[in-house]
Amino acid sequence: MHLKKTKKKNEWLEWGKALLIAVILALFLRSFIFATSVVDGESMEPTLEDGETILFNKMTYLFDEPEREDIVIIKKPLKNYVKRIIAMPGETITVKNGGLYIDGNLYDQAFLHSDQLTGTGRFGPIKIPENSYFVMGDNRMISKDSRNGLGLIQETEIIGKSEFIIFPFNEWSVTD
Template identity: 40%
Template sequence: MDFRQEDDKDFVTEINEDNADVVSELNNVAKTSAKSFLFDLLFYAILIFVSIYIIPNFILQRTIVDGESMENTLSDNDHLYVEKVSYRLNMLDRFDIIVFYPFGRDNEEYYVKRIIGLPGETIQIKDGLIYIDGKILEENYGKEPILDPGRAANPIVIGDDEYFVMGDNRNISKDSRYAVVGNVAKKNIGGKAFFRISPLKEFGPID
């Protein structure tokens, strides 16, 4: 009888130990699951933040062309991707197409134009030709010969953080030739248009 009681006690002890192991294992699994859940939650929160704030504000943005001032290169309602890195790193070049805010970033209105004059250069338009620092600019982006030089009838010195822009459809474009737009300050540039995503027949890089 005493032996049976001892055996029963040992059996109960083993069961309790097994239960303790199971409970401990379940606790470990629960802790691991909680850590995994928190990690996933943090990962997706960062992903959402990058997608909603970082990318559209500092890397890439989608823009729609409004009007015909960039024909024949771009047409009304073309959908473009604009990258926001080049201008921050002073990597914009002549003939790049940029999106900018002519009336400052506090105003939502934006223009899409091509860079013609770079910081520090002197630009003038005579007899339908563009002169940069006294030399004729060789280019073939203009849809038609320039009829109105605007304020560029006289030499214009471009500031250190400024660009002179024009639309490819020169005779209907409101651009740096006119005082209402003027030279484009770097701080008002939104980015460089580099890829057209719509219409599909024009899908691809922008020249």
């Protein structure tokens, strides 16, 4: 009888250890590698919709530089923003005649539908300083971005890269 109690106690102890390790691992991943963010508003539609929860990678830019078209999480004092990188440090961006130009070359925004391109407006030329990025939302008509309120984004303000839509579950997918 005593052997059965000891065996049962050891089994509970093993389950407790496994649960503790799982919790510590989850906290580590949540604190240092992955985090979630809820999309607030329609500025990234149709790529990301209001209310969707995205999983973003906090470690990506410790080992790599942000790239054009990355969907990034930007930390500002009052709010985090989800935007797409359009122009890189050292580049010059201009929008004229319905086209977006980077260093004088028309930039093909394949991630947008043709009807979305008209909302970009007119601006520039703007030379992007070192350690800064020009970001825009995919829904150009209503997006608060580098054109109209957020300004140029410092590299230190980029806290992660969007990787997946994780909620609602029926829309689970990779963000691009």
